[in-house]
Amino acid sequence: MRGARMTKASARGVALLLAGSLALAACASDEEPEAGGDTGGGAAAENLEVGLAYDVGGRGDQSFNDSAYAGVEAAVEALGGEVQEFSPNEDGSDRVEGLANLAQEGFDPVIAVGFAYGESIAEVAEEFPDTTFAIVDSSVAELGVENVTGLLFAEEQGSFLAGAAAALKSETDHIGFVGGVEMPLIQKFEAGYVAGAKAVNPDIQVDVEYISPAGDFSGFGDPARGQILARSMYDAGADIVYHAAGGSGTGVFQAAAETGNRAIGVDSDQYQTVDDPELQAVIMTSMLKRVDNAVEGFITDYSEGNVQGGVDITNDLASDGVGLATSGGQIDDIQAQIEEYRQQIIDGEIEVPTTP
Template sequence: MRRTSKLTSVAVGVASIALAATACGGTSSDSGSGSDGSGDSKGLAIAYDIGGKGDQSFNDAAYAGLQKAAKEFDYKTADIEPTEGETDADKEQRLSSLAKQGYNPVIGVGFAYGPAMEAVAKKYPKTTFGIVDSVVEGENVASLVFAEQEASYLAGVAAAKATKTNTVGFVGGVDVPLIHKFEAGYKQGVQDTNPKVKVLSQYLTQTAEEGGFSSPDKGKAAAEGQIEKGSDVEYAAAGLSGQGVIEAASKAKVWAIGVDSDQYKQAALANYKGSILTSALKDVGGAVFTLAKSVHDGEPLTGTQTFDLKVDGVGLSDSNPEFAKIPGLAEAVDKAKEGIIDGTIKVKTE
């Protein structure tokens, strides 16, 4: 029988992953064996969200966690791309196939896997499932969620310090509650730092099926429109579409703020890196690795696992040397981070 508990925070730093998995609770004593009952597991499998591998953001961060697990545990792994216009039934079939093959854990990358995972997890009780960015109830399910609003607040602080026009932009991929968290934190960070700064916001689509997370052309057009209105800092929470926002910012010689991964370091964005001031980080790779390690150690995590600023589950990058050159920016970000961690700053999610 699995022991399930809520986890308020899990450390995802390399040095503290083992401690987090054993000391913070929320584990299961079940070995999490494969669905064939053999007790053997092929290792980790992940099923990508819209945009797939190569988005230089959300999905690629998950892939980095898979690579780390494969190297450290000598795992066999599988990573499966989504298909355009797929249904919940398609996702169910994908997750079921991975579990049936003996992969353990099986992780759905993105909230879109919620309905499918709820159905599939019940069919394969000996397999540990993970879902990123959604909460799914189940004795063998770990819900890997993040405090995106906290990283976005820090991005807002940076934007308010970097702007010269007192106008900055936010581009959301899809108009859903998850992306509202990014926008809410960003706006609050901007306003708390400089109330005179105006935030222009735009969502690319109402549903993911319309391409809000997978259309760089849509992101580019939205950013160009905001730049024409005076924005000189563009922050995108839009998956693959964010590449278009970064391209537009680079072309206009204004700042871009990346998301999820440290996009200043992404090879595919090398032509634009000089314009990427910072990135709001979300350690999806660390969460994927943490779940894989827990299964490998025979104590699979279950329940809600929240990765926040306090445990470095989210954060803000400073890879671009220009980050340190903008007067007062680094100091303001550090002060805001301390305030969020000690509770004196309460970051909104809406």
Template structure:
């Protein structure tokens, strides 16, 4: 679902900034609030956002970040510029994208996804007066002008596992990860633990689409569809995908399979995403990661002159992750979901961050 965003006409300081931004596929939007909106007057803050693979329009992770950026533009009056990643790009391309935003005067700059960790560290060290945020990654070596916005994905995924095991008639479910990385293993770990808390003998199929340095597993719906079909063929009747836009293919496979099969979405409430609404009757729930909230809070703090620093983690207790209730398909098992939620938020249940068994 990635689409190419071209640079809109906007006055940028310096011809180098204009040329560089055009080269990295950026889109700049002005800071004038639209008529009838609740947007504030122009704040003078210029926010750059560098998307992960899949970009705006992936119906998942990047779109959640984009919603936070859109909210900041509307309510805070900030000027924004969006730059997209390309599948198979080199590390130097990520650095160039970030540098282009800095050169054009955008500060802060938000990098969407752990794949930017090295690039953010390097560019931030070269530009100590610019604030950076990176989503889904934290490092002991990153400079003080970098803020990490992280999430307890394992906790939301635990609830997804409870839902999957409670709804599965085959006692056989599946997990599809986009890229076999430490981050996506958190999703797998929570999902398996939650499922086994309901049904210790449940079978959980696990498929990863790619391994680093190949990150195309986040942007290949065909691979997602093929993986889901393979798990369906083995008997799984509920499949959870943590795979960016590749998960759209998995949802399609589940929704078009014979019998009553369930898909579980990720990051955004995927039953409500335009490209996936036609499959909504087969989307049991989505493990929503409120990246939009983290992005908006980070930008607002910067605008207010109180920038967030260090590592800011958004967990189940703080509303950073949750299960979507679109379609009402969880109503009959809501007491189980509530019980599991209370156990996690109270500390009685410690959800693993690495797959167990």
């Protein structure tokens, strides 16, 4: 039996917790912590107990979820403590229960990875007002819940640089974009990418496809479909395809390898995270969405008692919250142009669109 503080839940919350058992995989340090922090944070480092609820696909996607875990891992390594993980089932119907269980078991803060937790986290945060929550990719400003922080990103800015890089490196003046789910968040990636490419070459052709429609999150975990869509782009003459498709991005890399073309990764430095040398070779760059930095920073703020709930924190080019990876050296020759675009965005000379 762990010695963690149990937060108070309403009768409804308790009933929710008894609805069923979950597979929660714990990754604990040798030292057992005793208690979590208050709503505003401030837990002693050795008492840090982090709950991490993953997006679709869980840890091992070599992208979004893995980046979040890397941030938690870095914070725990620096501050001490432990982390307990939760992965939702395929349809996400157990998200509320998963978050509630983490809070009930005394983990604090609890971090939800992905916009799909938007409604769930508001419900659970009200049931556990003494627990500090954060959510990646979902605004909390309108929720009216004071113990949740939104960790947002200017994906369109980083994607603009990816589009500029693609246009500068393309030999066919024809590139592509594969999105996981056709929804506003992923359309930010598309909008920025197309704008960046057009800034370099107004006449460039940019093919756009989505793996699944809005509301169907399977598009983030369907590499076979990602491969088919990217292959059709390559066969039509595109020589670089950028994906914002989570675990489906592996299929885009496979299509690039099959056709002798190149691809652009997303979220993590995917040149470093893929475990297949053939796929690594085709990754020209990756649009870095520093979920790891945002999560680590939030946990550090929590440990120091500096979390301000009920607000959104946007990570952009100016804060190095987004950017382009240089691993592999394939964009070394265009760094001067990329840096010029980056500075123009930071200075407000270029306003990047957030919708296609």
